[in-house]
Amino acid sequence: MSVYTEKQIAEVRQTDMVGFLERLEGFTFKRVGSGWRCIEHDSLVVMSDRCGWFWNSKGVGGANAFDFCQKIYGMSFPAAMATITGVGETVTIERPLFKKEEKSFALPQKATGKFNRVFAYLNQSRCIDKGIISQLMHDNKIYQDDKNNAVFVGFDKAHVAKYASVRGTLTDKTFRGDCQGSDKRFSFSTTGSVSQKVYVFESPIDLLSHATLANLVTENSEAWKKHNRLSLAGTSDGALNQYLKDNPDIKEIIFCLDNDPTGRRKTSEYMKKYEDKGFICRNKPSKNKDFNDDLKAYIGNNDYSLSNKSNKKAMLIQH
Secondary structure, three states: OOOOOHHHHHHHOOOOHHHHHHHHHOOOEEEEOOEEEEOOOOOEEEOOOOOOEEEHHHOEEEOOHHHHHHHHOOOOHHHHHHHHHOOOOOOOOOOHHHOOOOOOOOOOOEOOOOOHHHHHHHHHHOOOOHHHHHHHHHOOOEEEEOOOOEEEEEEOOOOOEEEEEEEOOOOOOOOEEEOOOOOHHHOOEEOOOEEEEEEEEOOHHHHHHHHHHHHHHHOOOOHHHOEEEEEOOOOOOHHHHHHHHHOOOOOEEEEOOOOOHHHHHHHHHHHHHHHHOOOEEEEOOOOOOOHHHHHHHHHHHOOOOOOOHHHHHHHHHHO
């Protein structure tokens, strides 16, 4: 049986419940007031400290992840510690009360012979390099659906589509979401020629913005093809875990999450977690809120005014 120090036990009691349940159960959460509510089980809430929780329909709650393991799973102390830390004997969790109807995954219907709305949105509104867009459309990683939304597709190791993120293309209306049945472990990514390094982002737009910046800074339209890039489809690291399993050559992880409180907190958490697993970890956050803001700022600071559409379009076309 594993022996844990008082420090380890104290750290376990401070485990982020939102991240813990995202990793363990695949649950997703939305901010409600000062806390977080589970989308899959809307009577499950996590408190403002992100440690305490209460499951209203079950009439049970606790102060931390350790309490959750004991009260919900009925685990012993060693089993709870192993489940939370990932260290120790593997524990099989019986969760019949969690079982929900499995939703089959199907990609949104592709618009026949159309791509102009998505291309314009990515190139003109988001400033993404037209060559990158064209290549990823050719690879069926990006397309326009029959409602004129942009669809970003994620594939498993066998190149079977498992995930799709849908984003509206109207600049005055914000719409985004994952396609029904999507498996976030296989989120949107691009493959580079350097097999030992991966750059990690929160969203496909930030991933594409970073790729575009690589081309602009190097003045090389093929520069983006050098490195692997992965979108987490949020801040949970489920996609990164799967990516590392599928790409065992990866030795270095560069975290490029949003430069906001959540992004900084998650980066700090993941840096420690993956360094402990033996990976070289680096923190390369955006200078502004995210990498799309960085891209727009870079274009503006190089005499390509974002308010001048003709200048912006000319700059993007030549790259």
